[in-house]
Every structure is written in structure tokens, then in C-alpha cells.
Amino acid sequence: MAKFRTLDDLGDVNGKVALVRVDLNLPMQDGAVTDDTRVRASAPTILDLCAKGAKVLLLAHFGRPKGERVSTQSLSMVVDAVQSVIGKEVMFVPEIAGPVVAQSVGILRPGDVAILENTRFWKGEEKNDPELARAIAENGDFYVNDAFSAAHRAHATTEGLAHVLPAYAGRSMQAELEALEKALGNPQRPVAAVVGGAKVSSKLDVLKHLVTQVDHLIIGGGMANTFLAASDVDVGKSLCEHDLKPTAVEILETADKSGCTVHLPYDVVVAKEFAANPASLRTCAVHEVAADEMILDVGPQAVEALADVLKTCRTLVWNGPLGAFETEPFDHATVSLAKVAAALTAEGSLVSVAGGGDTVAALNHAGAADDFSYISTAGGAFLEWMEGKELPGVAALHKD
Ligand code: ADP
Numbered sequence: 001m002a003k004f005r006t007l008d009d010l011g012d013v014n015g016k017v018a019l020v021r022v023d024l025n026l027p028m029q030d031g032a033v034t035d036d037t038r039v040r041a042s043a044p045t046i047l048d049l050c051a052k053g054a055k056v057l058l059l060a061h062f063g064r065p066k067g068e069r070v071s072t073q074s075l076s077m078v079v080d081a082v083q084s085v086i087g088k089e090v091m092f093v094p095e096i097a098g099p100v101v102a103q104s105v106g107i108l109r110p111g112d113v114a115i116l117e118n119t120r121f122w123k124g125e126e127k128n129d130p131e132l133a134r135a136i137a138e139n140g141d142f143y144v145n146d147a148f149s150a151a152h153r154a155h156a157t158t159e160g161l162a163h164v165l166p167a168y169a170g171r172s173m174q175a176e177l178e179a180l181e182k183a184l185g186n187p188q189r190p191v192a193a194v195v196g197g198a199k200v201s202s203k204l205d206v207l208k209h210l211v212t213q214v215d216h217l218i219i220g221g222g223m224a225n226t227f228l229a230a231s232d233v234d235v236g237k238s239l240c241e242h243d244l245k246p247t248a249v250e251i252l253e254t255a256d257k258s259g260c261t262v263h264l265p266y267d268v269v270v271a272k273e274f275a276a277n278p279a280s281l282r283t284c285a286v287h288e289v290a291a292d293e294m295i296l297d298v299g300p301q302a303v304e305a306l307a308d309v310l311k312t313c314r315t316l317v318w319n320g321p322l323g324a325f326e327t328e329p330f331d332h333a334t335v336s337l338a339k340v341a342a343a344l345t346a347e348g349s350l351v352s353v354a355g356g357g358d359t360v361a362a363l364n365h366a367g368a369a370d371d372f373s374y375i376s377t378a379g380g381a382f383l384e385w386m387e388g389k390e391l392p393g394v395a396a397l398h399k400d
């Protein structure tokens with residue numbers, strides 16, 4: 001199935017120089033890394049290459065310095081975090097190409113690791129300048145891309161390098177691509193998709209693509225309100241994009257033609273004010289929402305019906321919470337359905353893949369994340385993949 005080369009396809013790389021694109025765009029506060037999840041994701045690739053005796057040069061971007069050296073965005077700040085995750089000393093090199101990198105390579109021994117400077121300090125990175133890719137490649141023998149989260153961008157270190165050096169998918173990239181292939185590329189059917197979140201406008205292309213791919217589309221969150229409104233339901237003060245009603249109708253029509261069943265809530269949790277446990281909280285049928293109420297979660301009956309849908313499915317892909325889950329009790333639908341999906345996955349009847357910043361937070365909040373088959377932490381790249389787009393960083397690995 002793998003149409004790309006992985007670290008298993010590397011021959012003897014002892015003493016060879018690996019240029020490894022990773023995601024080190026770490027959340028920081030007061031100069032300290034607050035979450036090292038992304039480093040841990042790339043550790044298997046780094047350590048595998050070290051064990052093979054390669055000299056490992058890490059390439060990554062940090063923030064948006066727009067082609068200038070910005071001292072507060074130097075990757076030197078993540079050296080400690082990387083050292084502590086991989087349990088090895090890491091050298092910092094304040095360049096990405098040229099003689100300084102060449103000298104550093106001379107100092108490194110097989111199995112050593114260095115972090116090169118923030119790739120976005122050079123204008124050619126985001127322009128995907130082939131000159132920059134060639135200059136970087138001068139100091140390397142092969143290229144490994146382990147940053148799925150940056151693969152939706154065709155930049156010199158996410159795409160360009162794959163054209164000038166032998167290219168391989170790292171372990172984390174490989175795991176992500178294999179999980180995504182199982183979820184939408186070549187899934188076991190029936191397939192269900194949950195799409196929630198705040199707005200239809202942010203996920204129009206996702207919805208349009210999914211209705212042609214999946215058997216069941218479960219729409220929740222604020223975006224369900226636009227679909228309900230398009231079906232002539234009065235959604236009161238709910239978050240709703242009334243101008244997108246015609247688009248919602250089109251999506252429903254495409255679903256119908258494609259044999260995709262769209263599930264909209266028929267009961268909902270509403271309140272007059274958006275606050276934790278408000279006095280006006282109540283559950284009602286969708287056609288009973290009052291003019292001064294807003295829909296903040298999917299209702300319990302609908303959740304039960306959705307659980308029954310998931311029980312008939314073999315594959316689930318999930319992006320977007322079903323309600324305003326950050327505020328009690330509007331997390332109930334998301335938490336209950338996530339628990340059902342986690343249990344079905346744990347018993348082996350469902351492959352479940354989820355992604356999206358708030359989705360990951362919601363699944364963690366539900367205590368369901370560990371039982372999902374795969375959780376993608378790649379925001380933009382995950383959504384573009386859900387839109388059915390080919391990601392340039394992935395496409396470049398597919399060549400032979
Ligand atoms: P992700 O980051 O996983 O892609 P989104 O950013 O699209 O998800 O959406 C998450 C946001 O949607 C959350 O902040 C949540 O509070 C909000 N949301 C979900 N349901 C509703 C609703 N009924 N009304 C208002 N906001 C909602």
C-alpha cells in the first residue's frame with residue numbers, strides 16, 4: 001500500500017547525512033516549551049536514524065518570521081526540549097545551508113543530531129526556491145519528511161528537497177498516511193464521518209468532499225444550525241450562516257445522489273444565554289426552539305440514534321465537536337458519542353480517525369483519545385486531506 005519509501009527502504013546509511021524535516025513549531029511561553037507532543041512524534045524517526053549511524057540534521061520552521069532573522073524565533077530555543085525527549089545531546093547550527101553547516105557536519109559523529117536554524121528565516125523557504133533546496137541538499141545525502149502537519153505547503157524543506165535528494169517518509173509521516181488511507185483512501189465500509197464545529201463556511205470543501213465518499217455524514221455543532229435552517233427549521237438566536245442556506249441545500253442534494261445519509265439532530269440542547277449551566281437550559285425538539293434561544297449542543301435522543309449508526313459502521317472519521325464543548329453542559333453530546341466510538345474501536349469493530357485542534361481537545365476531555373485508532377494533531381493538513389486534496393509534501397514523496 002505504501003506508495004512512498006520509508007526508513008525501512010534505507011540501505012547502509014552509516015556516516016551519511018540525513019536532512020530530516022520535522023515539526024518543531026512548539027507552543028512556548030516566556031522562552032520555555034509548554035508542550036513537547038510534536039517532538040515526541042518525531043523521536044522514533046530521529047532515534048531510528050541515529051541507530052542506523054546517520055548524522056541527523058533537523059530542519060523545521062518556527063512561527064512566521066517572513067524571510068528575516070528574528071531572534072525571538074530562533075530554533076535554538078527548542079534545543080533543550082529536543083534533547084530531553086530524545087535523551088541525547090543536540091548541536092545547534094545557526095544556518096540551514098553553506099559552509100557553517102558543512103563544518104558542523106564535519107564535527108558530528110555517526111548517530112549525532114543537530115538542529116538547523118528556523119527555515120523561514122530564508123525567503124526561499126516559503127517560495128519553494130529550487131536554489132535554496134539545492135543549497136540545503138549540498139550538505140545532505142538523503143531527505144526524510146516527518147512533518148505531515150506542514151505537508152499541505154509546498155515549501156523548499158517540505159516539498160522542494162524531495163526533488164533533489166532521495167526522499168523517504170519518516171515514522172510519524174508514515175503512521176499518519178497509513179491511518180488516513182484506512183480512514184478515507186481505502187476504508188472498510190460502511191464509513192461514517194462526524195463534522196462539527198462552529199461554522200459551515202470554514203469546512204465547506206470538507207462537507208462537499210465527504211458526501212461523495214462516506215455512507216453516513218453526521219453534522220453537529222454550529223454548522224448543523226445552518227443545515228437545519230436550510231431545511232426550514234427556525235433556529236432562533238443560534239449561530240447560523242443564513243447566507244449559506246443554498247449551499248447547504250446543494251450539499252444535501254449531492255449527498256442524496258451519492259447515497260450518503262446525512263444525519264442532523266432532531267433534539268437539541270438550548271439556552272437563552274451562553275454560559276455554564278444557565279437557568280434557561282432545556283432540551284427540545286429542533287422545531288421547538290424559541291426565537292430567543294440558541295442551540296448549543298445535540299440532544300440526547302439524537303446522540304443515541306447516532307451511537308446506533310456508529311455501531312453499524314466499520315470506519316469513522318471525525319472533525320469538529322458536536323456542541324460548544326468548552327462550556328458545561330454543552331460537552332455532553334461530544335463526550336457521549338466519543339465514548340461510544342472509543343468503545344467500538346477498543347472492541348475492534350471500528351477504525352476511528354480524528355483530527356482538528358478543538359476536536360483533539362474535546363476527545364481528550366472525553367477521555368476517549370487513547371482508544372481512537374489514530375488522532376491527527378495536524379490542523380491545516382488534516383483538513384486539506386479531508387477536502388480530498390493532494391498534499392504537495394506527500395505527493396513529492398510518491399515519486400520513485
Ligand atoms: P476543529 O478545531 O476541531 O476543526 P472547529 O474549530 O471547527 O473545530 O470548531 C470548534 C468550535 O465550535 C468550538 O469552539 C465549539 O465551542 C464551537 N461550537 C460547536 N458547537 C457550537 C454551537 N452549537 N454553537 C456555537 N459554537 C459551537
Ligand code: MG
Nearest residue numbers: 356357358359
Ligand atoms: Mg478550531
